[in-house]
Amino acid sequence: MRVTRLLFLLLSSVLTVLCAGAQDSVSHVASRLDSMQYLSNVTVYATRPYAEVIPAQTLSGRQLERLNSHSVADAVRYFAGVQLKDYGGVGGIKTVDMRSMGSNHMGVFYDGIQLGNAQNGQIDLGKFSLDNIEEIALYNGQKSEIFQPARDFGSAGSIYLRTRRPSFADGKRHNLNVTFRTGSFGLANPSLRWEWKAGERVSVALNAEYTYATGRYRFRYHKVFSDGTLAWDTTAVRQNGDLNSLRLEATVFGHNDRGLWNAKAYFYDSERGIPGAIINNVWKASQRQWDRNFFAQGRYQTRVTRRYELMVNAKYARDYMRYLNPDTTLMYLDNKFWQDEAYLSAANKVNLADNWDVNLSVDYKWNYLNSTLKNFSYPTRHTLLTALATAYTIGGLKAQASLLYTLVNDRYSSRYNGDVLARHSKSLNKWTPAVFLSYRPMAAHDLNIRAFYKKIFRMPTFNDLYYTDIGNASLNPEYAHQWNVGLQYQRMSDTDFVSALRLTADAYYNRVTDKIIAIPKGNGQYRWMMMNIGTVKIRGIDLTARIAMRLTRELSLNGTLNYTYQRAQDYTDPTDTGDGGTYRGQIAYIPWRSGSAVAHLGWRDLDVNYSFIYVGERYHDSANTREQYEQPWYTHDLSASYRLRLGKTSLRVTCEVNNVFNQQYDVIHNYPMPGRNYKLILKYDI
16 A cells, blocks of 8 residues: 555646746746856856855866866776676776775665666676766765755765766857877777757757777786795786777757756667686686677756745666677586666655755666576566655755655566576565754854764665675665764865865774675585675775866966775674684775875876876785785876867877886776776867
């Protein structure tokens, strides 16, 4: 009965937006349309009011262009508290872990709608190019904006990717950008973006990108025994890291006097080699992976009355993945998977008073997984989410609170030799709260003190539960409790030598329980099963600093510093304290210290950029023994670009040198990363 009422509420909200679209337009323009106005050749110096209780870490506009990054995964390395798992080279899978809670606790949103992967929960950020991205924003806890879908409240942390919105100079109706990258690893990467002003209120953006790379690079590899003697020291060429991919995107943007809308279609097709680990003197892997991803999504946001706003989101996604391991000395595998997802959401925000808003969001999501695996379970998942959130402001205090209700129903079958033995259905429902606070003690100074608490969980993936001979259908969700306290100070001026300064400091404590892990099952190397076993406690500090200086009228210097200290320890078994024990050990691949630095020097049409990334010592196992020790690594990257003005068009030429000092390092044990490499980028704007 409860489910019926929630579905009725969702359908009622959808009908409301359809009726609202049929009403006569009114003169009131929603305040959110301000983000659609573009000014040219105007610099505004002012303190920007905080739109959110907990501001995000952001990279946007020219700042993104100046980073020595090609994909979203490369760019998010410059955020504090983020660890990137990179399995090597151009074709390697790249996922993100924030504050040591695991990749599956991270939500990734593309133009406001979450990217999903019910099969394994992993979002490969290497699939998303920066050519079509205007801004990347990272939120701890959740985006502290209550007017959002219920799904946005359901992650321990979020990355929001916002595509470029077309802007046109006076009298122009078309923009064209052609970009070509080439360089090390046999890289050939052309892309094209075309923008069309279809009307005063409608614009269209088309983006296409092709990437080819051999992925071959030299690396030095050596091993030292526990007694300090050298086992081997050799130089080899990384094999089977090739990539061949095509990405197509089309987006239509529109607005009217009462709101805005957009519709997007996305297609990605790739074939890649999986470089594999360097183990037992085996230098070449033969595994291959094919991916084909498609989704279509849309958003409509309108102000129905002066105090009521409505937002509707919808999406359909279809994903195909084939994994081939032709090596019969290991285990021959040729598995294919098909995923389907449908999603519908309605968010309703009511302004009860000038300083008090309330939002009710209801989302429905359907997932289905098909596979060629023998005796596969063919799972289907129905998810209903309802979020009630409120925001209140009084003086210098801002407060937000939310309560998320999640109802999940899984249906799957038990099979043997293709015959259905039994059909199963199981349900889960949970309530999870969150509270966010921000206080500005002095009106004359832009200093904000902030804090939040959030409880959230992540459902086991289809692979965790139903993968043939490995999955465990009785798994519990993995829970996370998050506490954070911090402060932010910023100052902006149009007359001082330092034109902008922003400092932040956050201390946090996270506790993850019912950790889902894979453990050996029997004696076979490929016999595993999934279990809930584990408690992880994470204590950390994130520090960030941004500064902008005007050295002369035409010479500017900008810099960013990020630093993270973390103790992420395994508290599963207090008796496991002997030699090789894991109790209170730092969990795998989480460094105690990490940081980054970015500097930009700009003079007229010349830009010089420097970036530095440091990852401190860590272990590739919670046992923290000498054999599992991983040395610190760091990289220095340099680039210089110059813009040639050719009448009404322009050509920007960029030269990059990455890993300047040719450091040999692994992000993941036995997956060597590239040494010094080069890139040439040509961007032509019409």
